Amino acid sequence: MYIYNDFDEEFVRNRVDQFRDQINRRISGALTEDEFKPLRLMNGLYLQLHAYMLRVAVPYGTLNGRQMRQLAYIADRWDKGYGHFTTRQNIQYNWPKLNEVADILEALADVEMHAIQTSGNCIRNVTADHFAGASADEFEDPRPTAELLRQWSTDHPEFTYLPRKFKIAVSGAAHDRAVVRAHDIGLYLRRNDAGEAGYEVVIGGGLGRTPMVGKTVQEFLPKADLLPYLEAVLKVYNLKGRRDNKYKARIKILVQETGLDVLKARIDAQFVICKASFKGVPDSILAPIEAAFAPPVFNNTRSAALDDALSNDPLLQSWVDTNLAAHKNPAYTIVTVSLKAVGQTPGDASSDQMRVLAALAEDFGHDELRVSHEQNIILPHIRRADIPQVYARLREAGLATANIGLLSDIIACPGMDYCALATARSIPVAKEIAVRFNELKLEQDIGPLKIKISGCINACGHHHVAHIGILGLEKKGVESYQITLGGDATQNMVVGKRAGPGFAADEILPAMERLIGAYLDIREDNSETFLDTFRRLGDAPFKAALYPVEEAKNAA
Amino acid sequence: MAREFVPQIITSNHLIEGDSIYLTEAGAWSRIAADAMLLANAEIAATTLATANLQTDLHVGAYLADATHFRETFRAVGPSNYFHGKQAV
Ligand code: SF4
Numbered sequence: 195m196y197i198y199n200d201f202d203e204e205f206v207r208n209r210v211d212q213f214r215d216q217i218n219r220r221i222s223g224a225l226t227e228d229e230f231k232p233l234r235l236m237n238g239l240y241l242q243l244h245a246y247m248l249r250v251a252v253p254y255g256t257l258n259g260r261q262m263r264q265l266a267y268i269a270d271r272w273d274k275g276y277g278h279f280t281t282r283q284n285i286q287y288n289w290p291k292l293n294e295v296a297d298i299l300e301a302l303a304d305v306e307m308h309a310i311q312t313s314g315n316c317i318r319n320v321t322a323d324h325f326a327g328a329s330a331d332e333f334e335d336p337r338p339t340a341e342l343l344r345q346w347s348t349d350h351p352e353f354t355y356l357p358r359k360f361k362i363a364v365s366g367a368a369h370d371r372a373v374v375r376a377h378d379i380g381l382y383l384r385r386n387d388a389g390e391a392g393y394e395v396v397i398g399g400g401l402g403r404t405p406m407v408g409k410t411v412q413e414f415l416p417k418a419d420l421l422p423y424l425e426a427v428l429k430v431y432n433l434k435g436r437r438d439n440k441y442k443a444r445i446k447i448l449v450q451e452t453g454l455d456v457l458k459a460r461i462d463a464q465f466v467i468c469k470a471s472f473k474g475v476p477d478s479i480l481a482p483i484e485a486a487f488a489p490p491v492f493n494n495t496r497s498a499a500l501d502d503a504l505s506n507d508p509l510l511q512s513w514v515d516t517n518l519a520a521h522k523n524p525a526y527t528i529v530t531v532s533l534k535a536v537g538q539t540p541g542d543a544s545s546d547q548m549r550v551l552a553a554l555a556e557d558f559g560h561d562e563l564r565v566s567h568e569q570n571i572i573l574p575h576i577r578r579a580d581i582p583q584v585y586a587r588l589r590e591a592g593l594a595t596a597n598i599g600l601l602s603d604i605i606a607c608p609g610m611d612y613c614a615l616a617t618a619r620s621i622p623v624a625k626e627i628a629v630r631f632n633e634l635k636l637e638q639d640i641g642p643l644k645i646k647i648s649g650c651i652n653a654c655g656h657h658h659v660a661h662i663g664i665l666g667l668e669k670k671g672v673e674s675y676q677i678t679l680g681g682d683a684t685q686n687m688v689v690g691k692r693a694g695p696g697f698a699a700d701e702i703l704p705a706m707e708r709l710i711g712a713y714l715d716i717r718e719d720n721s722e723t724f725l726d727t728f729r730r731l732g733d734a735p736f737k738a739a740l741y742p743v744e745e746a747k748n749a750a
Numbered sequence: 751m752a753r754e755f756v757p758q759i760i761t762s763n764h765l766i767e768g769d770s771i772y773l774t775e776a777g778a779w780s781r782i783a784a785d786a787m788l789l790a791n792a793e794i795a796a797t798t799l800a801t802a803n804l805q806t807d808l809h810v811g812a813y814l815a816d817a818t819h820f821r822e823t824f825r826a827v828g829p830s831n832y833f834h835g836k837q838a839v
Contacts, residue, residue, distance in 0.1 A: 221765065223807035241810055243825050244835040245768040274834055289834070292766045539831045610821060611829035619824075621831045673820065 195258050195562070196341050196486040198306045205348070206303045209310060213237045214296035221293060238309025239295055242614045248287045248295060249312040250302060254322035254340040254364070255283035255565040255572075259552040262563055264305040266548035272298050277548065279533060279541040281605060281654055282361075283321050283565040284312060288612055310348065315356045317347035317428075321363045323372045324566035327487060328528050328574035330520035334383040334391060336364035336372075337487045339420070342475065345483075346421055353428055357435035358443035360428070361400075370685035373567060375399045375408040376659060378445045379427060382685070384414055392416045397427060397457075398449030401653035405689045406446040411458050419465075422472040426465035430457070490560035490575055494525045503582035510585055512638075513596035518581070521574075527581065529559075529573040530566070531588060532595040532603060536632045539621050540606040541569030550591040558584055567656075568605055570598065601636075601643045601710075602628035605656055609649025609666055610673075616649035618666025618673035618699075623647055626703050631710075640710060642723045644683065659683035661725045662709065663690050664702065675702040677709070679736055680728045691733060693740050705740055712739030758795050759786035760802050761822070762812035769835065770825040771809055773802055779809065781836070783826035786817060 366383035374380035380396035399408025609620030648655035657663030681690030772786035828835025
């Protein structure tokens with residue numbers, strides 16, 4: 195875990211003091227809202243439908259037990275006893291009061307946390323694979339890169355007023371779990387034929403109004419060139435990115451309008467200049483970062499405890515089958531704790547649940563926790579032998595839902611239950627779907643399925659890259675839900691296709707039932723997933739299920 | 751032909767709590783949507799909004815709203831996933 199140095203500590207404390215003063219001046223009337231708004235956004239404070247919202251950065255999704263406890267304390271002391279984990283691996287509080295925000299930030303600073311760069315047109319919190327440092331399919335931990343980028347980008351004077359927000363993600367594993375190709379810059383750690391470490395660099399990905407799959411600009415960038423190369427990309431973007439139209443200001447539009455080859459030539463030319471003046475990252479910075487992410491000291495003693503427990507506990511068996519993933523160390527496993535209990539709000543955890551997670555990390559998990567972009571919590575290093583105990587404690591806390599990667603493991607943004615930008619609600623739709631399919635007891639049979647829901651075109655719920663995406667819009671004064679099909683969030687990213695006209699709020703669940711029913715009818719066998727069936731047959735049979743009346747009309 | 755004017759209200763968010771508030775007949779702010787003054791013509795609505803916007807140390811981002819729109823209904827009640835916000839008061 196990266197520990198703040200004196201510089202980080204002082205920087206964060208100073209920022210809290212500054213913001214406290216700015217809040218006081220806003221309350222006294224010395225600052226108008228127009229003056230105050232950019233300042234509060236720089237500190238992660240938004241104004242939503244029912245209250246302010248504070249977005250707290252969880253750099254690359256990594257937390258320790260102490261930090262998770264503090265998040266629970268903040269939830270109890272200044273909020274309503276819970277927090278919402280987001281698709282950017284952050285946590286949001288939905289009910290802070292303006293005159294208490296500085297105290298919250300102070301409490302965050304006590305555990306080396308903050309809300310800086312969680313908003314505004316800057317380089318946002320860098321995200322990474324939530325299985326980083328643990329997964330069997332990983333060849334290099336992405337977090338040292340993410341931390342280096344955090345230090346480099348924090349308050350970087352040149353990149354504080356970019357044309358638009360800028361998101362970076364890093365993955366170092368064979369499977370992309372970080373939606374890398376949907377970022378302004380995506381980095382895949384790679385090795386070349388000589389065995390040297392470097393990056394495949396992807397640019398211009400993004401969801402939102404104009405979804406685009408990021409394109410590779412560098413097949414292999416030597417590790418030492420990372421900062422000058424990213425500086426070159428950002429310099430070109432800062433200069434050429436459109437500032438005339440907010441909706442065309444992301445780098446993806448620059449890539450689209452300029453063409454990848456032309457843009458790449460510009461970046462390469464700029465890179466020569468940046469590289470010439472770059473003296474390398476000093477060892478005094480690199481070494482502590484590398485050391486901070488050294489693997490924990492694993493306890494390799496094996497035991498039959500798990501096998502014994504499994505043989506007489508079918509619930510444990512089903513949870514083990516869905517929620518555990520292969521760890522680098524065969525004596526260990528990765529636990530994904532579902533924040534998607536049926537009928538609950540996706541991504542929400544109560545303060546009690548946060549404390550249970552903190553304790554499990556401390557007692558069994560080498561003091562590590564992760565937030566996943568899929569709005570779950572990961573215990574990345576759990577000894578297999580400890581699984582029965584961990585499971586028992588999760589169950590007591592209502593955290594043992596066995597649904598990872600299944601239908602009810604739904605991503606849902608806050609939507610119009612909280613978000614001021616929303617055009618429709620997301621949470622009730624997610625709940626309805628989860629509850630209904632739980633009643634039908636079909637989830638296991640349906641198998642791997644990613645449903646993702648956004649409450650507006652901004653696509654925080656990643657609906658474009660869902661197998662079944664749902665986008666909430668307003669149509670003629672009511673909520674309307676549009677379905678997209680066949681998206682894929684992995685390294686082979688695909689933007690899903692719109693199925694057809696939207697469904698009213700009371701039609702969306704029956705539509706989902708018809709859609710999934712059709713899949714069950716037409717799949718080759720139960721090993722063929724929804725996505726595979728969609729790829730084999732295209733959208734026609736699914737459209738027919740979604741719009742039976744139109745189909746009948748066409749046939750007539 | 752000009753579109754028919756739908757009666758509107760002036761609503762904003764409280765500076766400290768951030769919750770929705772409504773301009774009343776008496777020119778004060780209420781936390782209850784039913785207290786909102788209905789503005790029956792566009793001209794009055796615009797001038798009243800301009801006046802409301804002068805009190806910026808009380809509230810944030812006042813706007814004219816159609817009180818019957820679902821977004822306003824949600825704001826007046828609170829979120830649907832927890833019994834929080836106005837519905838809990
Ligand atoms: S997708 Fe829209 S509604 Fe959902 S959180 Fe993002 S901005 Fe808000």
